[in-house]
Amino acid sequence: MGEHLENILLSPRQRDAWRFIRDYIATHGHGPSLAEIADGLGIRSRGVVHRHVRALADTGLIEHLPGRHRGIRLSGEGDETGTRRAVLPLLGRIAAGAPIEAIPDQQQVDLAEFFMGPNRFVLRVQGESMIEAGILPDDMVVVERRETARDGDIVVALIDGQEATLKRLQHNPDGSVTLFPANCHMAPMIYPAERVQIQGVVVGQMRSY
Amino acid sequence: MGEHLENILLSPRQRDAWRFIRDYIATHGHGPSLAEIADGLGIRSRGVVHRHVRALADTGLIEHLPGRHRGIRLSGEGDETGTRRAVLPLLGRIAAGAPIEAIPDQQQVDLAEFFMGPNRFVLRVQGESMIEAGILPDDMVVVERRETARDGDIVVALIDGQEATLKRLQHNPDGSVTLFPANCHMAPMIYPAERVQIQGVVVGQMRSY
DNA sequence: GTTGAAATTTCTCTTTTTGTTCTCTAAACT
DNA sequence: AGTTTAGAGAACAAAAAGAGAAATTTCAAC
Structure with missing residues (x-):
């Protein structure tokens, strides 16, 4: 176990860098260069990235071989006690x-990368309206809170401020919107735009047997 | 020591702040800034929020690292590093x-509680054989490695040591096993038990849009 | 080896964001 | 009366983040 990582706290930007580095190493097999990190984070200065990298090395999250090209490695973080x-x-x-x-x-x-993101939450699905989209009753859907959505998105829609449902969205040329259930026994519903309020877009789904 | 009396000690507004902070950290992974808390609670003054935060820190509900940006974290949570x-x-x-x-x-x-367990792994699904069970192509299924399964379980089965498929299992009285696809366009397949080797049982499923 | 592009380090400077500390006000409650 | 809780807003301090450039080192091709 060794080092206590207790009192560390990453700043948002440091966390971004850490995420990028992890993904980069997972994908490429070797560490990224500072310029690549900068590019990935939208930073124009390698000096800034260097500061972030050093901060991450101080926390022990990464290993930093000073001077080496691409001298960034992940340092012992895989093997905790099954936690x-x-x-x-x-x-x-x-x-x-x-x-x-x-x-x-x-x-x-x-799983965190798979599902986590800002403004996301989980709903348990009731009913069979999306069954042909592979969303069954009692499944959990991960929803990202948003007020607009694109055609084809599966959305959480509130109708007349009252009833919340899960449907596939489509905007019509006349300004109305159609909510399509994914169930051939149910009919699509057309509403004037004012009556439909988008509360979020489904970005994930999960089920436990 | 006697600080689990949270509800009694908190003023209504402090409780609002506490809830906001909890949710914020849950969704964003890092602490909120005072301005964000203020915004979330409809307060216009960061000074007021600062007072609330300090009160929460006094009760021990949160940890407040003074001076640090976003230096709020839930007490007892040593993680929040990158994991x-x-x-x-x-x-x-x-x-x-x-x-x-x-x-x-x-x-x-x-999500860890939801999916994690010993001897589990993930497979990406290919094909539409389980589509009526809500398992679509490119979904991920969580499989628990096991050599036996019960009737009705969705299993990863290896046929003749060659072909691995995802099917619903049923043992027949004559000792053979039937593998049911969940797709009305595909026929169930019956094999003598020796030809079918169970590699695991599906315990979860997830999808990312 | 020598060489040169690419990469890392170390600066200084600036900007933005955030935290902290005030004072003053107002309502609710004892 | 006095006390508690809550908010507004201003002023300042500090932290975090970025830009850019110069100096230095690594590394691979020659």
Whole structure:
């Protein structure tokens, strides 16, 4: 266990950098250059990035080999005692015709990366209106709070300020909107735009058996 | 020591602030700034918020690192480094007929609790064989490695040691097993037990839009 | 090896954001 | 009366973040 990472607190920007570095290493297999981090974060100055990197190294989150090109590595953070890093190995594709043990090159799926984001929340689904979109009763949907959505998005819509439903959205040329259920036994509903208030857009879905 | 008496010690406005901070950290992964809290509570003065925050810190509900930007974190949470707690607020049930903001008393969904467990891994789904069970192509399924399963379980099955598929399992009286696709365009398949090797049971499913 | 592009480090300076400390006001409650 | 809770707003201090440039080192091609 070693180092206590207790009293550290990353600033938002440092967290951005840390996220970028993690993703970069996961994708490329080696560390990013300062310029690449800068580019990834929309920073124009490598000096700024260097400051962030050093801050991250101070916390122990990364290992920083000074002077080396791409001298950034992730430092021992995988192996805590089975606690709650929401990470599962990704073994590959099912129906691919290979025994599972045989699949090499394990990636990892980070549930946090998969689902977390600003202004997101979870709703439990009631009813079968989206069943043909693979959203079953009692599933959980991850919703990002937003007031507008694009055609085809699955949205949480509030009708007349009263009834909240999960439907697929489409704007009509005449200004009205149509809410499509994904269920052939239910009819689409057309409303004037004023009566429909978008509360969020579905960005994820999960189910536990 | 005797500080679990939160509800008694907090003034109404302090409780508002406490709730806001909790939700903010849950969704954003880092603490709010005083201005953001002020905005969230409809307060125009950061000084007022500062007073509330300090009161909350005195009760021990939050930890307040003085001077630091966004230096608020939930006490007892040593993490918040880069390993975001995979936690989202659960707002309630959709199709329940209430505006989302109105739902009180937020629970939290911990993605780790939801999906993590021993011997679990993730597979990306290929093909439409389980589409009527709400498992679509490119979904991820969480599989728990197991060699036996019960009737009705969705299993990862290896046939003749060659082809891995996702099907619903049923044992037949004669010792054979039937693998049911959840797709009316595909036929169930019956195999002698020796040809079918269970590799795991689906315990979860997730999708990202 | 030598060389030169690419990368890292170290500066200084500026801007933006945030936190802290005031004083003053007002309502609600004892 | 006095006390508690709450808010507004101003003024200042400090932290965080960025720009840009110069100096230095690494590293790979030659």
